Amino acid sequence: MTKGTPARPGIAALKSYALVSETPVPLRAKLDFNESPYDVPDAVKERVLTRLKAKRWSRYPEFGSGRLKRAIAAAAGRSPEEIVVGNGSGEIVLAAVNAFAGGGELVLTPPTFSLYPQLAAIAQAEVVEAPLLGKDFAFDEEAILRAVARTPRTVPLICSPNNPTSGVAGVGFLRRLADAAPVLLVDQAYVDFAPPEASALPLVDEGRNVVVFRTLSKAFAAAGFRIGYAVARPELAREVAKAVLPFSVDHAAEELAVVLLEEPAEARERVAAIVKERERVVALLKGMGAKVAPAFGNFVFVEPPGGEAESVRKELLLRGVLVRDLGPLAPGRLRVTIGLPEENNLFLSELARIARAREEA
Ligand code: PMP
Numbered sequence: 579m580t581k582g583t584p585a586r587p588g589i590a591a592l593k594s595y596a597l598v599s600e601t602p603v604p605l606r607a608k609l610d611f612n613e614s615p616y617d618v619p620d621a622v623k624e625r626v627l628t629r630l631k632a633k634r635w636s637r638y639p640e641f642g643s644g645r646l647k648r649a650i651a652a653a654a655g656r657s658p659e660e661i662v663v664g665n666g667s668g669e670i671v672l673a674a675v676n677a678f679a680g681g682g683e684l685v686l687t688p689p690t691f692s693l694y695p696q697l698a699a700i701a702q703a704e705v706v707e708a709p710l711l712g713k714d715f716a717f718d719e720e721a722i723l724r725a726v727a728r729t730p731r732t733v734p735l736i737c738s739p740n741n742p743t744s745g746v747a748g749v750g751f752l753r754r755l756a757d758a759a760p761v762l763l764v765d766q767a768y769v770d771f772a773p774p775e776a777s778a779l780p781l782v783d784e785g786r787n788v789v790v791f792r793t794l795s796k797a798f799a800a801a802g803f804r805i806g807y808a809v810a811r812p813e814l815a816r817e818v819a820k821a822v823l824p825f826s827v828d829h830a831a832e833e834l835a836v837v838l839l840e841e842p843a844e845a846r847e848r849v850a851a852i853v854k855e856r857e858r859v860v861a862l863l864k865g866m867g868a869k870v871a872p873a874f875g876n877f878v879f880v881e882p883p884g885g886e887a888e889s890v891r892k893e894l895l896l897r898g899v900l901v902r903d904l905g906p907l908a909p910g911r912l913r914v915t916i917g918l919p920e921e922n923n924l925f926l927s928e929l930a931r932i933a934r935a936r937e938e939a
Pocket of ligand 1: 665
């Protein structure tokens with residue numbers, strides 16, 4: 579006799595985190611995952627492979643990832659004691675949610691990263707929502723502060739730039755929030771694409787209870803290797819690290835991170851190219867009559883001309899252009915990753931063609 583599934587109710591109630599990549603036609607532009615359109619350069623791959631070959635693969639990676647932490651700290655102008663590393667930044671956000679909000683409350687600002695409710699469920703944290711406001715999807719600062727005041731263990735998790743809306747939180751507001759909350763969690767996976775003043779790291783320097791999450795998956799184009807980190811004052815970093823399993827960053831990810839961080843100039847140039855493309859895409863979308871939220875990540879959040887985001891997404895897909903429709907999280911909007919100029923042009927021209935066909939119909 580088969581037994582029922584014994585998952586606890588918080589897990590059983592979750593929908594599996596599903597990322598569907600339907601590709602009924604040859605894909606001409608993959609703009610759905612906020613990945614970098616530029617691969618890691620061949621010379622970097624060669625260097626990583628050579629170093630990796632020289633390692634003993636039968637051995638565990640260095641316990642505590644000291645070398646990787648030193649490399650990240652040097653590149654980010656921090657001290658290694660402030661760094662926690664993990665298998666992608668998602669793992670560290672989960673560790674921090676577990677450490678600080680587990681069994682308590684977590685404030686989220688929907689529409690925001692769709693993984694967060696799952697992290698909250700794993701950590702048995704109750705989600706308190708303070709939705710974004712208005713046509714620009716601004717943070718509702720007063721509502722977030724009110725939510726944080728509910729209990730002494732209510733912890734805010736702010737995504738800045740926010741996935742999927744691409745907007746940023748002002749650092750002045752984050753400072754107020756850090757002062758009001760037991761600890762402030764700030765996911766800055768996309769901060770490299772925003773102006774330097776969007777960085778929440780000054781709040782760490784001020785000694786506040788702030789944990790900032792960063793990743794090499796976006797600006798450094800290393801999503802295939804899973805390298806993320808958190809920055810916080812050492813006392814907080816130690817607590818987060820306790821909730822991460824040992825050896826979560828393997829030899830390959832570590833070598834790639836070290837090599838990439840040794841020469842950040844190339845990544846910086848590519849970030850600049852993506853930002854320039856983003857500005858061009860936003861201007862052309864607006865010219866076409868689309869509504870576009872202020873964009874600071876490597877993606878834009880668009881209401882297509884004439885609306886009907888879901889059917890526009892399907893039509894784009896039939897033309898080989900894959901973008902994200904967030905469904906009930908953000909009805910009427912599409913999230914479109916900035917790709918190579920030719921991919922962006924294809925997206926824009928197909929979108930214009932779909933809009934024209936609808937007008938004529
Ligand atoms: N935070 C945000 C806001 C993201 O969009 C993503 C990836 N989609 C992540 C964290 C996770 O990134 P990674 O685990 O690759 O570092």
